[in-house]
Amino acid sequence: xxxxxxxxxxxxxxxxxxxxxxxxxxxxxxxxxxxxxxxxxxxxxxxxxxxxxxxxxxxxxxxxxxxxxxxxxxxxxxxxxxxxxxxxxxxxxxxxxxxxxxxxxxxxxxxxxxxxxxxxxxxxxxxxxxxxxxxxxxxxxxxxxxxxxxxxxxxxxxxxxxxxxxxxxxxxxxxxxxxxxxxxxxxxxxxxxxxxxxxxxxxxxxxxxxxxxxxxxxxxxxxxxxxxxxxxxxxxxxxxxxxxxxxxxx
Numbered sequence: 001x002x003x004x005x006x007x008x009x010x011x012x013x014x015x016x017x018x019x020x021x022x023x024x025x026x027x028x029x030x031x032x033x034x035x036x037x038x039x040x041x042x043x044x045x046x047x048x049x050x051x052x053x054x055x056x057x058x059x060x061x062x063x064x065x066x067x068x069x070x071x072x073x074x075x076x077x078x079x080x081x082x083x084x085x086x087x088x089x090x091x092x093x094x095x096x097x098x099x100x101x102x103x104x105x106x107x108x109x110x111x112x113x114x115x116x117x118x119x120x121x122x123x124x125x126x127x128x129x130x131x132x133x134x135x136x137x138x139x140x141x142x143x144x145x146x147x148x149x150x151x152x153x154x155x156x157x158x159x160x161x162x163x164x165x166x167x168x169x170x171x172x173x174x175x176x177x178x179x180x181x182x183x184x185x186x187x188x189x190x191x192x193x194x195x196x197x198x199x200x201x202x203x204x205x206x207x208x209x210x211x212x213x214x215x216x217x218x219x220x221x222x223x224x225x226x227x228x229x230x231x232x233x234x235x236x237x238x239x240x241x242x243x244x245x246x247x248x249x250x
Contacts, residue, residue, distance in 0.1 A: 004086050006030035007230055008076060008130065010063055011096030013042035015193035016143065019223035020093060021045050025054035027227055030084050032076060034061035034096065057083055063096045063122035064114065069129035076133060088135040091230040094123040094165075095143045101154040112157050119161035124168060137180040139230045142169050144241060146189040150249045162187075166241050173239035182238040184229050189245020190216040212247025 007024055011017040012033025021033045022045065031049060035042035035058055042058035049056040057079045061072050080086050097119055100111055123142055134140070144166050147159035166185050173183040190207035192199060199207070199216065208215050222244050228234055229242070 004030070004084060005090040006032060006080060006084055006086060007091035007093065008032045008034070008089060009093040009095060010034045010061060010126070011036075012045060012058070013038045016188065016191065016219045016222050016226075017093070017095040018045045019219040020095065020226045021056065022048060022052075023220065023223040023227045024230060025049040025052065025056060027231060029090070029227075029230065030054070031056040032059060032079055033057075034059050034063075036060070036062050036096070055083055061096070063126060064117035066117075066121060066125040069126050072126075073129050073133065076130065080133075087133075089130065089133045089138060090135060091139045091141070092127060092130055092134065093141045093143070093226060093230070094127065095226075096122070097143065099155070100158055103154055104156045107157055115157045116161055119158065120164045120168070123165060127172065131176075134181060138182075139234070140172060140181065140183040141226050141229050142166075142183070142185040143226075144169075144185045144187045146187050146243055146245045146248050148187065149243065169241065170239045177238070182229075182234070184234075184237060184239065185241045186222065186226055186229065187241055187243040187245070188217065188222045189243065189248035191222060192216050192218055207248075210249050211245065212250050215246065217244065217246055 007029050009017055009021050012021045013035040021031045025031050033042060033045060046056045046058050059075050100115060142165050145162040147155050148163040148166060169183050169185040204216055225242060225244050
């Protein structure tokens, strides 16, 4: 694949997003990855991609700030023209997010709104903003969560908005199918990332015991699934949620 196929990956500085950026480049995509609070980490990902012969650009983006999306679209257009000499995107991965582990009884309105803005409102309006740049036949992947299937105490708002994103995924697929745009979601189970403060030894042991394969997953294992959905290898997969969890609570 020539790198005239370019994808945007939000939250690409760390964890699943960073591994997805690297894997997408390895498979021949050009990559625009976004960061919010960790520019140095984002530029490290770009450097790793370039060292392996790929092309990548890191752009600042606060997914909670929908008013900034028009300016971000202009930044994406500029990067497409200057780095790849193209005008359209071939894919979008709505990955940026953060966790909150707190019982419903103590969640504040501000915490609720913050999670909503990043995990549901942000993907809705960012995808809307980038839609004119997405070429016919492109692919969108939304990151959801196995917590939408398995109720885990302390993550109710996060899981609720991820569940909303699963529903939104199907509606996006329905509305944009006439353009050949595929929209799927990927729901990671227990994964070794920094989300919610990461895993300590006891928590990892608990999650491993609840997983059929007897361990937690690695970010690159999710990244490979996301990147496959971006490619034409998954050209007949649409409007689906794929849980990538090793058999979590089956």
